[in-house]
Amino acid sequence: MAISFYKYQGTGNDFIMVDNRKLNFPADDETLVKHLCDRRTGIGADGLILLQDHPDYDFEMVYYNADGRLGSMCGNGARCTVRFARQLGVIEDVACFLAADGEHQASVERDLIQLKMSDVSEIEQVGEDYYLNTGSPHYVRFVDDVEELDVFEEGRSIRYNDRFKAEGTNVNFVQRLSDDAIFVRTYERGVEDETLSCGTGVTACALVAGLEGMESPVRVKTLGGELEVAFEQEGNVIKYIYLIGPAKHVFTGSFSLQQV
């Protein structure tokens, strides 16, 4: 049986998208998902996303990391899924959908997808670093020169330290560029490498920059392009968090489960 897929990317974080509304894609097969995401022997992607029906929402997004495991929230993947839902005619220009961390609203504004993220109520300070959950867990470290950094080695040493090695964490390195801009590079759990951009990571870094005095909206440079994060502090909770940036269809194809 041939399965159609759609390749999307959001600031260089790339995903295999499958319209699972009428299929029963065997995503519990970790080896299959890992193989499809492999950049040498498969299609190649940072993750695989199923768009499926849900009785209470416009759609449900189910996200798998490139290692084949079910993931948590993916900010860039969610923006791509909204663009995909628009392409399929599942939504018009607004969406209310379900992801691993709950309900999300989004809107399509020409090239940009504006995605509402979950509220954040806790930012833990770890020495001079920070740890928080923006739908996925993120460790955040400020550095003077992020371009010079070996993100793979430094990220890996934090991701596999005693605290994180069982569950894992994404690790972000941030450089302040100006009063309203930061540059973020991320080592992603589940890809176990640096990716060109990580939406929940960019969100985490912007919120930490906010904690340190930067005003919303924060402009965020990544290796794959620019994003913007807006937020409001209400008491101890950070609310109305929006991740804004482009999401693009790259190509369409099909594969056969027998050949994989």
Ligand SMILES: N[C@@H](CCC[C@H](N)C(=O)O)C(=O)O
């Ligand atoms: N690329 C994603 C983050 C995906 C989640 C992460 N790999 C994890 O498992 O924690 C994003 O754009 O947010």
